Amino acid sequence: MEQKFMRGVAAVGNGKVEVVRDVPVPEIGPYEALVKMKSCGFCNGTDFHIIKGEMSVEVDSFPTLLGHEGVGDIVELGSKVRNYKVGDRIMNPIIKLMPGTPYGCTWGAMCDYAVVQDQKAMIADGVEESQFNPRQLECVQIPSDFDVIDGGALITLNECFSAARNFDVQDKDVLVYGAGPMGLATMKYMRYLGARTITVIDGVAERLKLAKKLSEVDETINFNTQDKEEILAGRLFDRVIDIVGFTSILAEGSQRLRPYGIVGSMGVLRDYDCTLDLTRLKNNTLLQMLNFPYGQYAITSENIELMRAGIIDPKDFYSHVKSVEEIQEVIKLVEEKKAIKVILDLEK
Structure with missing residues (x-):
């Protein structure tokens, strides 16, 4: 089977970031669904600390794939997936590094594709615990009509x-x-x-x-x-x-x-x-x-209800929407404090 490749945004060291195009597209297993990423927020704090090599906790060494505020839609199902369907919208899906990937992963949601595991099906089928990805606990299904660009700010708001x-x-x-x-x-x-x-x-x-x-x-x-x-x-x-x-x-x-x-x-x-x-x-x-959030995933539904009711407007909390190809401009906007927050539109 011919290997397919996708884009990603990588911190490569010395404060530099590059758009890379040689990240292998994840090959899904029977309990996995492939997620086409739609948007990802650029984090003014964590992403910059990673880029500058200043994170106070251990992260993958350079070069490493960035992004921890992503939203995408399921486009393909593994043979044993039965609790998700094509079109489901997922907040914070999991990056899956294929063998031979020349990058580390610092969450990696600025790539074109990610995966989500159907752990309910895995539990029902008696799959060994070692096969469970612990990061699946961070994946949350959100309404399929939730605006994908607003979705890039949803984790921040949570x-x-x-x-x-x-x-x-x-x-x-x-x-x-x-x-x-x-x-x-x-x-x-x-x-x-x-x-x-x-x-x-x-x-x-x-x-x-x-x-x-x-x-x-x-x-x-x-x-x-x-x-x-x-x-x-x-x-x-x-x-x-x-x-x-x-x-x-x-x-x-x-x-x-x-x-x-x-x-x-x-x-x-x-x-x-x-x-x-x-x-x-x-x-x-x-x-x-609370340097690292606590309870931010469990609060998703309640937060979305506040948005539906007009109490919170996600658009109030980001000022720019840019493509992945404009990542250098994004960094400059944030570094010079000319942007409140930037959302990357991964469909461009």
């Missing part, structure tokens, strides 16, 4: 919704560091979940304006034009959330907490900045780690 809930913000005064895409969305969910007040700190005026518009935040502070120390002097909060990803913010933020308050670590930490001196944290406060 992560933000689950974080806002995990931080328990109802009737709380919240201070947020960072008004990028994750910050903007998390504040929107915090408002929905009943935060009493929300104050946000960022250095980009346009993003602070968006925070005011989208989440009706109570106060914005531009650290480039305002003295945040003077503005916040003597004020205390119930929750201080770092969505930028610096241990210095965690230490600083804890000093702004009321007794029993929580400083939340949500921004992805870099490998050179992932150690926190606990003596710098304020006494009688708590540190909650």
Whole structure:
């Protein structure tokens, strides 16, 4: 059988990214379905940390295939698949590296194809546990009419919704560091979940304006034009959330907490900045780690209902849609903070 190849986006080292075309198309097994990818969000945090070699957890060495925010449709079924059908829309399908693939995989959803396992059928047929892909637990079927470009933002929005809930913000005064895409969305969910007040700190005026518009935040502070120390002097909060990803913010933020308050670590930490001196944290406060999301897949249906009801509009949280071939422009837009979030249209 002739080997077929597909495109992918690979981080190749030295901060460089390339569109590659020699990734073998997955050959599906009897319990697998082939997924044609439709879109994938570019993650301003994790993808950039991978590209720069700064991830605080181990990932595949360069060159490695990028993408962890993908959505696609099933186009082919294995012989024993019976819980999926052609046309089903899947969030976060699994990349499957064929023998001889010249790349590692850092989730790999920016490739043209992925797979999903029918693990219900595998369990019913008594398949050995060693044959189960643990990443299948991250795959979620979503409505087939859910907009595929919005789908590229769905995992991000799930992560933000689950974080806002995990931080328990109802009737709380919240201070947020960072008004990028994750910050903007998390504040929107915090408002929905009943935060009493929300104050946000960022250095980009346009993003602070968006925070005011989208989440009706109570106060914005531009650290480039305002003295945040003077503005916040003597004020205390119930929750201080770092969505930028610096241990210095965690230490600083804890000093702004009321007794029993929580400083939340949500921004992805870099490998050179992932150690926190606990003596710098304020006494009688708590540190909650959510650098990697918790509960983001289980919340999918509820989140989609919020979108159907018009409470959340995914389009509010991405600013550009680009093709895979425009990946260099995507990186520049995000690096220069000219984009809130970029969705890659994998059908182009």
